Amino acid sequence: SDRMLRAVIDLDVKGPRISRHLYGHFAEHLGRCIYGGFWVGEDSDIPNERGIRLDVVEALRAIRVPNLRWPGGCFADDYHWRDGVGPRESRPRMVNSHWGDVVENNHFGTHEFMDLCQLLGADAYVNGNVGSGTVREMSEWVEYLTRGDDSPMSSLRRSHGQDEPWHVPFWGIGNEPWGCGGNMRAEAYADLARQYSTYLRNHGGNKLYRIAAGARDDDYSWTEALMKSLTCLGCGPDPQRLFEAISFHYYTIPLSWQERGLATVFDDAQYYRTMIQARRVDEIIGRHATVMDHYDPRKTIGLVLDEWGTWFDVEPGTNPGFLYQQNTMRDALVASVHFDAFHRHADRLVMANIAQTLNVLQAMILTDPETESLVLTPTYHVFEMNTGHHDAESLAVNFVGDIPCRSVDGMDLPVLSASASTRDNRALISVSNLDVEATQSVQFDLRGREVQDVRARILTADKPQSHNTPLAPTEVAPKDFPLTMNERGLAVEIPRHSYVAIELLLA
Ligand code: AHR
Numbered sequence: 288s289d290r291m292l293r294a295v296i297d298l299d300v301k302g303p304r305i306s307r308h309l310y311g312h313f314a315e316h317l318g319r320c321i322y323g324g325f326w327v328g329e330d331s332d333i334p335n336e337r338g339i340r341l342d343v344v345e346a347l348r349a350i351r352v353p354n355l356r357w358p359g360g361c362f363a364d365d366y367h368w369r370d371g372v373g374p375r376e377s378r379p380r381m382v383n384s385h386w387g388d389v390v391e392n393n394h395f396g397t398h399e400f401m402d403l404c405q406l407l408g409a410d411a412y413v414n415g416n417v418g419s420g421t422v423r424e425m426s427e428w429v430e431y432l433t434r435g436d437d438s439p440m441s442s443l444r445r446s447h448g449q450d451e452p453w454h455v456p457f458w459g460i461g462n463e464p465w466g467c468g469g470n471m472r473a474e475a476y477a478d479l480a481r482q483y484s485t486y487l488r489n490h491g492g493n494k495l496y497r498i499a500a501g502a503r504d505d506d507y508s509w510t511e512a513l514m515k516s517l518t519c520l521g522c523g524p525d526p527q528r529l530f531e532a533i534s535f536h537y538y539t540i541p542l543s544w545q546e547r548g549l550a551t552v553f554d555d556a557q558y559y560r561t562m563i564q565a566r567r568v569d570e571i572i573g574r575h576a577t578v579m580d581h582y583d584p585r586k587t588i589g590l591v592l593d594e595w596g597t598w599f600d601v602e603p604g605t606n607p608g609f610l611y612q613q614n615t616m617r618d619a620l621v622a623s624v625h626f627d628a629f630h631r632h633a634d635r636l637v638m639a640n641i642a643q644t645l646n647v648l649q650a651m652i653l654t655d656p657e658t659e660s661l662v663l664t665p666t667y668h669v670f671e672m673n674t675g676h677h678d679a680e681s682l683a684v685n686f687v688g689d690i691p692c693r694s695v696d697g698m699d700l701p702v703l704s705a706s707a708s709t710r711d712n713r714a715l716i717s718v719s720n721l722d723v724e725a726t727q728s729v730q731f732d733l734r735g736r737e738v739q740d741v742r743a744r745i746l747t748a749d750k751p752q753s754h755n756t757p758l759a760p761t762e763v764a765p766k767d768f769p770l771t772m773n774e775r776g777l778a779v780e781i782p783r784h785s786y787v788a789i790e791l792l793l794a
Pocket residue numbers: 315359360361362462463594642643648
C-alpha cells in the first residue's frame with residue numbers, strides 16, 4: 288500500500304566488499320570458554336580430537352568462523368606463551384587473576400590453539416602480551432609460530448612435535464592498554480606499540496597484519512593518538528607503517544555497568560534501551576573512521592572491533608568472574624543490528640570479533656556441564672543466516688521516509704534495521720524488526736537486476752526473552768518464511784522482534 292515504508296535497493300550499484308573477517312570470533316581463557324568449552328582433554332568421554340570438543344567444532348564449521356582471537360582479552364597481558372608449550376604434564380601453572388582468580392594449568396597453549404584453528408578452518412588472531420611481557424617474548428613467539436628453518440625458536444617448536452611453521456595472519460599488540468592491559472595513557476601506549484611492532488617480524492612467507500590495541504567505546508582521542516604515531520618517519524626515505532590496523536571495543540550494556548540486568552529478565556523499556564545501545568555502534572564506528580580518514584584518506588589502515596556483544600549480569604548461582612549469561616532473541620537482534628552497521632562501514636571496518644564464542648558473554652554455543660550437551664544460541668543462528676554476506680559486495684538499503692521509532696528515556700529507537708550484499712548471481716537482504724509491540728511492513732523496491740527467485744528465513748520467538756536450553760534447544764531457530772514478488776520487488780510483513788534473511792536469485 289502507499290502507506291507502507293519503502294526501501295530502495297539498486298542491485299547493480301555495488302559498494303565496498305564486506306570482509307568475512309567481520310564475522311570473527313574471540314576465545315579467552317575465561318570461565319568455561321576454553322576449559323570445559325573448547326577443551327575437554329584427550330581423556331574425556333565427550334567425543335574429541337586431540338582434546339578439542341568435536342560437536343563444538345562441527346557447529347562452528349557451519350557458521351564458517353573466519354578467524355579466532357586468542358588468548359585474551361585481559362588474560363592476554365598476563366599470558367606467557369612459553370608456559371603453554373611442551374609436554375602438558377610439565378607445564379607450569381598460573382593464576383588467572385582477571386577471571387575468577389582460578390589456577391590455570393596451561394594445558395591449552397599455542398599448539399592446541401593452532402590445532403583448533405585448523406579444525407575450524409579459521410585464521411589465527413594471536414593477541415600478544417604488552418602489559419606484563421617483553422618485546423623479546425613477543426618477538427620469539429612470532430618466530431616460534433611462523434619460522435621454517437632451524438632458528439632457535441623453530442627448533443624449539445619442532446622439539447614439541449610441530450615441524451612445519453604455522454600461518455598466523457593476525458597479531459594483536461596488547462589488549463585494552465587503557466585498562467587491564469597496563470593502565471596506560473594513549474601516548475605511552477602508542478610509543479610501546481611502535482616499539483613492539485618493530486620486532487614483530489615476517490618470517491618466510493608469513494606476513495603479519497599488526498593490530499594496535501585501541502579505544503574503549505567512543506574514546507576518539509585514543510584513535511587519534513594512534514593515527515598520529517603509526518608512521519615511522521625516521522625509517523628511511525619512504526615512511527613506514529608500524530601497524531596495519533587499530534582496534535576498539537564496544538559492549539552493549541542496557542543501563543550502566545552497575546545495572547546490567549539478567550540476560551533473560553527484562554521489560555520492554557529495558558529491551559529498547561538495549562537496542563538503543565546496540566545501534567550506537569553505527570555512530571561509534573563512523574566517528575572512529577572519520578578520525579582515521581583525516582590521517583589516512585585512502586583507507587589503508589584497518590579498523591578492527593575485536594570485542595563486541597552484550598554484557599549482562601551472570602546467571603544466578605554461577606561464578607561472577609566467569610561471565611556466563613544466557614542468550615535470547617534480544618541478543619540475536621543485537622547481533623543483527625551490529626552486522627547491518629558493519630556492512631555499512633565495510634570501507635574501513637575490516638574485522639570484528641564477538642565476545643565470546645562459547646559459554647562467555649554473548650556466546651554462540653552454551654555447553655551444559657551436567658548433561659554434557661550443547662545448545663546453539665539465537666546469536667549463533669544470526670551468524671549462520673548471514674554467511675551469505677561473507678566477502679560479498681555491499682548494497683545500500685535506502686529507506687524512503689522515516690523509520691518508525693519507539694522512545695525510551697527521551698531517546699528514539701528506529702525499529703527497522705537493514706543491510707544487503709551481492710555475490711555472483713545472488714543477493715542477501717537482512718532486515719530486523721526491533722519493535723516488541725508491532726509488525727512492521729516494508730516494500731523493498733528492487734532495481735537494476737532481474738530477480739528470478741526468492742527464498743527467505745525468519746528467526747523469531749514468542750517473546751524477546753525466549754532462549755534455547757538443553758530441554759528446549761529449538762525454542763529460537765530459523766524457519767522458512769514464504770515471500771512472493773510483486774511488480775516493484777517484495778512486500779514484507781516483519782513480525783515483532785524478528786530477524787529475516789531474504790536471499791534473491793538474480794538473472
Ligand atoms: O571479553 C571479556 C573482557 O572484556 C576482555 O578480557 C577484556 O578485553 C574486556 O574488558
